[in-house]
Amino acid sequence: MTSQSEHLSGGWRAWLLSSSPASRGQARLGRFYIAWLSFRSNYLAMLGLGIVLGLIVVAIFAPLIAPYDPNAQILVDRLQFFSWAHPFGTDDLGRDIFSRIIYGSRLTLYIVILVAIIAAPIGLLVGTSAGYFGGWVDAVLMRITDIFLAFPKLVLALALVAALGPGIENAIIAIAITSWPPYARIARAETLTIRNSDFISAVRLQGAGRARIIWSHIVPLCTSSLIVRVTLDMAGIILIAAGLGFLGLGAQPPLPEWGAMISAGRKVLLNQWWVATVPGIAIFIVSLGFNLLGDGLRDVLDPKSGGQG
Amino acid sequence: MSDRAMSDKPLLAVEDLKVRFPTRKGVVEAVRGISFSLGREKLGIVGESGSGKSMTGRAILRLVSRPGIVTAKRMEFDGIDLQRASEAQMRTIRGQRISMVMQDPKFSLNPVMRVGEQIAEAYRTHQKVRPAEAKKRALEMLAAVRIRDPERVYRAYPHEVSGGMGQRIMIAMMLIPDPDLLIADEPTSALDVTVQLQVLAILDDLVTQRGMGLIFISHDLNLVASFCDRVVIMYAGHIMEICDAKNLAAAKHPYTRGLLNCLPKIDGDGGDLPVLRRDPAWMEQGI
Amino acid sequence: MSAHPGKAMIEVEKLNVIFGQSEDRVHAVRDVSFQVPEGATFGLVGESGSGKSTVLRALSGLNPEWTGQMTVAGQTLGPKRDKAFYKLAQMVFQDPYGSLHPRHTVDRILMEPLAIHRLDDPENRIERVLGEVGLGPDFRFRYPHQLSGGQRQRVAIARALILEPRILLLDEPTSALDVSVQAEVLNLLQRLKKERGLTYILVSHDLSVVAHMCDDLAVMNHGAVVEELAVAQLKRHEPKHPYTRQLMVASLGYDRAAVDRFEDFGVESGAPGRGDETTLPPAVESEHNRGP
Numbered sequence: 001m002t003s004q005s006e007h008l009s010g011g012w013r014a015w016l017l018s019s020s021p022a023s024r025g026q027a028r029l030g031r032f033y034i035a036w037l038s039f040r041s042n043y044l045a046m047l048g049l050g051i052v053l054g055l056i057v058v059a060i061f062a063p064l065i066a067p068y069d070p071n072a073q074i075l076v077d078r079l080q081f082f083s084w085a086h087p088f089g090t091d092d093l094g095r096d097i098f099s100r101i102i103y104g105s106r107l108t109l110y111i112v113i114l115v116a117i118i119a120a121p122i123g124l125l126v127g128t129s130a131g132y133f134g135g136w137v138d139a140v141l142m143r144i145t146d147i148f149l150a151f152p153k154l155v156l157a158l159a160l161v162a163a164l165g166p167g168i169e170n171a172i173i174a175i176a177i178t179s180w181p182p183y184a185r186i187a188r189a190e191t192l193t194i195r196n197s198d199f200i201s202a203v204r205l206q207g208a209g210r211a212r213i214i215w216s217h218i219v220p221l222c223t224s225s226l227i228v229r230v231t232l233d234m235a236g237i238i239l240i241a242a243g244l245g246f247l248g249l250g251a252q253p254p255l256p257e258w259g260a261m262i263s264a265g266r267k268v269l270l271n272q273w274w275v276a277t278v279p280g281i282a283i284f285i286v287s288l289g290f291n292l293l294g295d296g297l298r299d300v301l302d303p304k305s306g307g308q309g
Numbered sequence: 310m311s312d313r314a315m316s317d318k319p320l321l322a323v324e325d326l327k328v329r330f331p332t333r334k335g336v337v338e339a340v341r342g343i344s345f346s347l348g349r350e351k352l353g354i355v356g357e358s359g360s361g362k363s364m365t366g367r368a369i370l371r372l373v374s375r376p377g378i379v380t381a382k383r384m385e386f387d388g389i390d391l392q393r394a395s396e397a398q399m400r401t402i403r404g405q406r407i408s409m410v411m412q413d414p415k416f417s418l419n420p421v422m423r424v425g426e427q428i429a430e431a432y433r434t435h436q437k438v439r440p441a442e443a444k445k446r447a448l449e450m451l452a453a454v455r456i457r458d459p460e461r462v463y464r465a466y467p468h469e470v471s472g473g474m475g476q477r478i479m480i481a482m483m484l485i486p487d488p489d490l491l492i493a494d495e496p497t498s499a500l501d502v503t504v505q506l507q508v509l510a511i512l513d514d515l516v517t518q519r520g521m522g523l524i525f526i527s528h529d530l531n532l533v534a535s536f537c538d539r540v541v542i543m544y545a546g547h548i549m550e551i552c553d554a555k556n557l558a559a560a561k562h563p564y565t566r567g568l569l570n571c572l573p574k575i576d577g578d579g580g581d582l583p584v585l586r587r588d589p590a591w592m593e594q595g596i
Numbered sequence: 597m598s599a600h601p602g603k604a605m606i607e608v609e610k611l612n613v614i615f616g617q618s619e620d621r622v623h624a625v626r627d628v629s630f631q632v633p634e635g636a637t638f639g640l641v642g643e644s645g646s647g648k649s650t651v652l653r654a655l656s657g658l659n660p661e662w663t664g665q666m667t668v669a670g671q672t673l674g675p676k677r678d679k680a681f682y683k684l685a686q687m688v689f690q691d692p693y694g695s696l697h698p699r700h701t702v703d704r705i706l707m708e709p710l711a712i713h714r715l716d717d718p719e720n721r722i723e724r725v726l727g728e729v730g731l732g733p734d735f736r737f738r739y740p741h742q743l744s745g746g747q748r749q750r751v752a753i754a755r756a757l758i759l760e761p762r763i764l765l766l767d768e769p770t771s772a773l774d775v776s777v778q779a780e781v782l783n784l785l786q787r788l789k790k791e792r793g794l795t796y797i798l799v800s801h802d803l804s805v806v807a808h809m810c811d812d813l814a815v816m817n818h819g820a821v822v823e824e825l826a827v828a829q830l831k832r833h834e835p836k837h838p839y840t841r842q843l844m845v846a847s848l849g850y851d852r853a854a855v856d857r858f859e860d861f862g863v864e865s866g867a868p869g870r871g872d873e874t875t876l877p878p879a880v881e882s883e884h885n886r887g888p
Contacts, residue, residue, distance in 0.1 A: 019742060020734035027701050027737040037333075198695035201658055202755065205687055206709040207679040216708075220699045357774040358745070472644075501643035502801065502846040503858055510855040528774065535849030571779035573808035575847065576831050581783050582808070585776035 038300050045296020051289025059106040066099035070256045079272045089274045091264065097275065100256035101282050107257045108286060111172055111241045112234050118176035120230050123183025124222060128214050130184070131191025142188070149181040153236070154243055161249045168257070171250035175240050179233060186229055190222045224301035231294035235287035242283055258283050319346035320490060320522045321369070324383035328364045328546075331376055339364040339377070341546035343595065347490070351516065351523045353533035353554070355568075356543035362526045365543070366492045369524075370407055371399050387489060405435040408483035412495040414475030418467040425451070425463025428482045435486045450481040454511050473504035477511060484515055490522040498527065509536055530557075530568055542568070547595025564591060603670070605634040605763065605795045606655070611664035613650050613819075624650045625662070626819040632812075634762075637789065637796040639806035639813035639827070641843070647819040648799045652765050655797070656687050668763065679713065685763035686756035691772055692748035696740040702726075702751050703736045709759050721758060728791075729754045729784060746777035753784065757792075766798045770805065782809060803847040807831060815840045817861055 017034070021027040039045055058065060074094040081089050088097035130141040148156070153175075160174035194200060195218075203217055244250035245259025253260065258279040265276030328340040340361040345352070356362040368379045369391065384391040386407065394402065403409075411417050419427055428450060429443040438446075444463075451459035454477040467475060476496060483491065493512070497505040513536070516523045527533050533540055534557040542549045542565050550562040560566060567585035613625035625647040632638040640648040654662040657677035666673040669684055689695040696705055703722060710718045726736060729750040740748055749769065756764055769785070770778040782805065789796060800806050806813050807827055814824045815837065823837040835841055839861045845854050 019738070021701075021737040022733075024701060024703060024737060027739065031739065198689040198691055199697045202687070202689065202695055202752075203697075203708060204658065205656055205682060206759070207677075207682040207712050208708070212712070217697060357776060503643065503842060506846055506850055506855045507858060509850055510852060513850075513852060530775070531849045535851065568775060571776050573779075573782065573802075573804045575804050575807040575844065577804075577808055579808055581786065582779040584780055584783065 035300050039296055042296045042299060044292050045299070048289045048292025048294075048296055051285060052293050055105055055109060055286055055289065058102055059109045062102045062106055066096075066102040068096040068099040070095060070100045070103040071254050072096075079268060079275070081272075081274065088278045089272070091261070091275045092268055092272075097261075097278055100261060101258070101279060104256040104258045104261065104279070104282070105286075107168065107251060107255060108238060108241070111168070111175070112237055112290075114172045115176045115179055115237050116230050116234070118173075119179040120183055120226060122176075123180040123185075124187050124219060124226060126180070127184035127187025127189075128191045128218050128222065131188040132195060132210065132214055132218060138188075141184070145181045145184045148178065149185075151178070153178045154240055157240055157244060158247070158249065161244060166249045166252060168251040168255065171241060171244045174244075175237055178240075179237065182233075183226055183229060186225050187222045190225060191218050194218055194221055228294055228298040228301060231290055231297055234290040234294075238283060238287055238290075318388070319348050320387060321347040321524075322383055322385045323365075323369070324381060326365065326368060326381040326384065327379070328361065328368050328373055329378045329380075331378070338546055340368065341595075343543070343546075343548045345541055345548065345551060347522050347524065349489075349520050349522050350539065351513075351525060351537040353525045353527065353537035353540045354543060355527060355530050355533050355540060357528060359545070360543040361546040362543050363494055366409065366494050366524060366526050369492065370403055370409060372409075401435075404431065404483075404488070405486045406488050407490045407492065408486070408488040409492045409494065410476075410479050410483050410496045413499045414467065414472065414479050417479055418475060420467050422466075423463070424465050424467060424470065424478050428463075428478070428485060431482045432485045446485060447481070450485045451478070453484075453515065454478070454481045472500050473508055476500060476508050480508070480512060480515070484519075487519065488521065490524070491516065492524045492526070494526045495528070496525075497532075498529070505532075531572065544595070545592045547591065549591065549595050551596070563588065603634075604631040604667075605636075605669060606632040606638075606797065607665075607667040608651070608655070609665040609667075611651060611654060611662055611666065613647070613654055613659065613662045624819050625654070628664075628814075628816070628819075628821050630814050630821070630824060632795060632797060634795055635793055636812065637798055637810045639810035640797065640799045640816060641801065641803055641806050641813055642816035643801055643843075645818070646816040648816050649767055650819075651816075652687070652767050652797065652799055656685065656765055657681065682761075683713065683759050684761055685765060686759060686761040687765040687767060688749075688752050688756050688769045690768035692745045692752060693740075693772070695752050696748055698740055701737045701739055702731075702743075705751065705755055706758055709755065713759060715759075725754045725758045728757065728788065730780075744777075745773050746781060749773060749777075749781055750784070753781075753788070757788065760792075761794075763795045763797075766796055768800050769798075771800065771802070778805075785809070803830075803843055815843065822861075 015026070016030045018026070018030065021030055072095060074090070076094065077086070077090050078092055078094040079090060080086055083089070086096050086098065088101065091097055091100070126141050126145065130138040156178045157171070157174040160177060161170050164170040164173065200213060200217060203213060241250055241257070242259025242262065245257045246263040248260070248263065251257030251260050253264075261279040262276045265272075265279070269276050323346065324344045325342045326340055326344070327338065327342050330337045330339060343361075343365065354362045354365060364373065367373050369384065369386075371379070371391070373379050381392060386402070389398075389402070391399075391402075418424065425444065425447050428447040429440065432438070432443045432446050433440070436443075448459045448463060451462055456462050456474065456477060462470065462474070462478070470478065479496075496512070497508050500508065512523070515521070523537075525533060525537055530540075534554045537554050539551065540554050540557060541551050542562070544564050549564045550560055552560055557565075557569070560569065564585070567583070570583045571585050573582060608631070609629050611625055611628045612623070615622045615624055628647070628651055630638065640651060642648045650659065653659040655666060655668075655673075657673075660675040662675075668681070673681075700708075706722045706725065707718055710721060715721065722736070723733065726733070731747065731750055731754070735743070735747065735751075740751075743751065753769075766785070770781050773781060785796070786809065788794065796809070798806060798809055807830055810827050812824070812826050813830065814821045815835075816822065817839050823835060823840045825835060825840075829835065830844075833844070835844060838859070842858060842861075845851070846858075
C-alpha cells in the first residue's frame with residue numbers, strides 16, 4: 001500500500017517537476033509546485049497559512065461549529081465566566097461569546113477580502129498607468145495618490161464613514177479608499193524598472209498596443225510584490241475595521257464584529273475582562289497569521305530575496 | 310622578468326581542489342578535483358560559463374559562500390596551508406598577500422565614497438599609517454596605473470569615472486598593499502577592446518615590475534593566450550589541458566582544439582563555423 | 597564588392613540622434629548614412645558609445661527622436677511605425693536573459709506576435725519556427741529560467757522570425773554567449789538567411805564576427821561613421837582609417853608593443869554639440885564613455 005502511494009506520489013512529483021512540460025497547464029502547475037516546496041520549508045509561514053486557513057474554515061462552517069445563535073440573548077446568564085456551557089463566557093446581554101467570535105470571523109473575512117478586491121486593482125491600474133505613460137499622466141496620478149497618502153488612514157476612514165453613514169459596507173468602502181495608494185506606488189516603481197527591458201521593447205516591436213503591454217506584460221510582474229503587500233496589509237485592515245467598529249461607525253449592533261465586541265465590553269472591562277479581551281485576542285491571532293503568511297510569501301515570491309525572478 | 314621568479318618552490322600549489330554545493334536536487338559539483346601550480350608568472354584559466362573557473366579563484370581565497378564546500382588534498386601559498394589557516398590568518402592574507410580584482414568596477418567600488426578614500430582605506434587596512442601617508446601612497450598608485458590627473462581622480466566618485474578608469478582604480482586598490490599574488494576574475498570583460506588592452510598593459514607592467522604571480526581568469530581564449538605565460542583550460546569543473554601560451558595552436562585536447570576552431574576569424578572564409586562537439590567523457594575526468 | 601542587384605532594401609541618409617537638452621546634450625549619432633541591398637548583411641562596428649545600437653533603435657522605431665531620412669523597402673519612415681513595418685523588420689536583442697518575459701512560457705512568447713497580428717494556424721507556426729531554430733517540442737512550455745543562454749537566444753530568433761519578416765536587425769546577438777554557443781547561433785543565422793532570403797543589419801563590437809557574417813561594414817566612433825568598406829577589403833588588410841586599423845590590431849589579441857601605439861580617437865567633425873565625453877572636468881583623462 002505504501003509502495004503504491006509512494007509510486008503514485010513519485011509520478012505526480014516527476015510530472016510537476018518535469019523540465020519539459022507538455023502543456024501550458026503543466027508548466028504553470030510546475031511553477032506553483034516549486035514555489036510551494038520553497039514555502040513549505042518555512043515553519044512560521046506555514047503557521048501563518050494555517051491560521052488563515054483556520055479562519056476561512058471557521059467562517060465557512062460557522063453554523064456547524066457555533067453552539068449557540070450569536071444573537072440569542074439569555075439575560076439570566078449575562079456576564080458569565082468561562083464554563084463548559086460557555087467556553088468563552090457570555091457578554092452583557094447574555095450572548096455566548098464563543099459563538100459570536102465564530103460568526104464574527106465571517107465579518108472579518110468579508111471585510112478583508114472585499115477591501116483587497118477593491119483596493120488592489122485600483123492601485124495596480126493607477127500605478128502601472130502612471131509608470132508606463134510617464135509625463136503628465138504620471139504627474140497627475142501620482143499627485144492624486146499623494147493626496148490620499150497624506151491623510152492618516154484611520155482619520156480618512158472616519159471622515160468617509162461620517163460622510164457615508166455608519167455600516168459595514170460603508171466601512172469597507174472607506175477602508176478600501178484609504179488602502180490603494182501604497183499599491184499604486186509599488187506598481188509604479190515596478191513598472192518604471194520593467195519599462196525599459198528588452199522584452200518590453202520586443203513586444204513593442206511586434207506592434208503591441210499600450211493596453212496589451214500593460215495588462216499582459218507589466219501587470220504579471222507586479223503581482224508578486226502586490227500580493228505580499230496586500231497580505232501584510234490585511235492585519236492593518238482588520239485593525240482599522242475594528243477601530244471603526246469600536247467607535248460605532250463600522251458594523252452596527254447586533255452584528256458580532258470583533259471591534260464592536262471590544263467596544264461593548266469596555267463598560268465591564270474591570271470585572272468581566274473576558275468580554276473585551278477575547279475578541280482582542282482573536283484579532284491578534286488573525287493579524288499575526290496574515291503577517292506571517294505575508295512574510296512567507298515575500299520570501300518565496302520576491303526575486304530580490306531569492307525567489308523566482 | 311624579475312629575479313624573484315626562479316625559485317623551485319611554487320608560489321601557489323593546488324592539488325585535487327573540489328568545490329561542491331548541496332542543493333535540493335542533489336550535490337552540484339562546480340570544481341571536480343583540479344591540480345595546478347603557479348610560480349611568479351602569469352597563469353590564465355580559461356573556460357566557458359559553468360566551467361568552474363571563477364569558483365577556483367574564490368576557493369583559493371576562501372570566498373566561496375555557504376553552503377559551498379571546498380576540499381583539497383593540498384592548497385599551499387608560499388608555505389602557508391590555506392586550508393588549515395584560521396579566519397584571522399586568512400584576513401591578513403587577503404588583500405595583503407593575495408588580492409583579487411573582479412569584473413565590474415561598478416559593483417566592486419563603494420558608490421558613496423570617493424575613489425581615493427577607498428584606495429587609502431585599502432592601504433590602511435593592512436598598514437598602520439597616518440591618513441596623510443595613506444593618501445600619498447594612494448596618489449602614487451593612481452599615477453602608477455597611468456591616470457593623468459591623480460588629484461582629480463582621487464576626489465571623484467565611482468559613477469563619475471568610465472569603465473576603463475574604474476578598473477584601473479580597482480587595480481590600484483588591489484595592488485597598493487603589494488601582494489605576491491593577484492587573482493583577476495574577468496577583469497576586462499566589461500570593457501571595450503582597446504581599453505581592455507590598455508588596462509592589461511598596465512597589469513602586465515606592474516606584475517612584471519613587482520615579480521608577482523597573476524592568475525587571469527577569462528572566457529576569452531585568444532586574449533589569455535596572448536597575455537599569459539601558461540594557460541589552463543577548464544570544462545565542467547575539470548582541467549582539460551595545461552599548456553604554454555605560445556604553444557596553444559599546437560594544443561592536443563579536442564576541447565581546446567574545438568574552442569580554437571569555433572572562433573570566427575577576420576581572415577576566415579565565411580563558411581560554417583565548426584561546432585564544438587561535447588564528448589560526455591570530458592565530464593567524467595580531466596587531467 | 598558584393599554583387600546584390602536591385603534597389604537598396606534599407607537606406608539611411610544623414611541620420612542624427614541627440615539625447616538630452618542643453619548642457620547634457622549627447623550627440624549619439626552624427627550624420628550617419630549607408631545603404632543595404634536586399635539579401636545582404638551589413639555590419640555596424642564600434643566600441644561602446646559609438647552609437648551603433650542607437651542607429652538600430654532609431655531604424656526599428658524604438659527611438660522616435662531622430663532627424664534625417666530612412667527608407668525601408670521603398671517606404672520612407674516617419675517617427676512612428678505601423679503594423680506592416682513590424683511584419684517587415686524584426687529585431688534580435690543582445691541580452692538573452694533580458695529579452696524574454698520571465699513569466700511567459702516559450703509558447704506564450706511565440707504566440708504573442710501571432711495574436712497581435714491575428715495570424716491563422718498558430719499551433720503549426722509555433723512548432724515550425726521552433727524546429728527551424730533547432731529547438732524541439734520539449735522546449736515549448738518551458739520558462740526562460742529553464743533555458744540556457746544559447747537556447748534563449750534561439751527563442752528570441754524564433755520570435756523574430758515568426759512574423760516572417762524580410763529584414764532582421766541584430767543587436768550584438770552573440771556578445772553575451774559562450775564562444776561555442778556563439779558559433780552555433782552564427783551558423784543558425786547564416787542558414788536562416790540563405791533559406792529565407794533575409795537582409796541583415798548586424799551590430800557588433802567584435803570585428804571577427806562582423807568579418808565572418810557581413811558583406812559590407814561601417815565603422816563607427818563617437819556617433820559618426822569613420823569608414824565604410826567591404827569585408828573583402830577588410831580581409832585584405834586594406835582599411836584606410838587609423839581607427840579601423842587600430843580596431844583590427846586590437847582584435848588580434850594582446851601585444852604589448854602595439855598597445856603603446858594606441859591613440860585616443862576623439863570626436864571627428866566640427867559638428868555642433870559636445871560629443872559623449874565623460875562628465876569629468878577636462879583635466880581628467882577622458883575615455884570612451886559607455887553611452888547608450
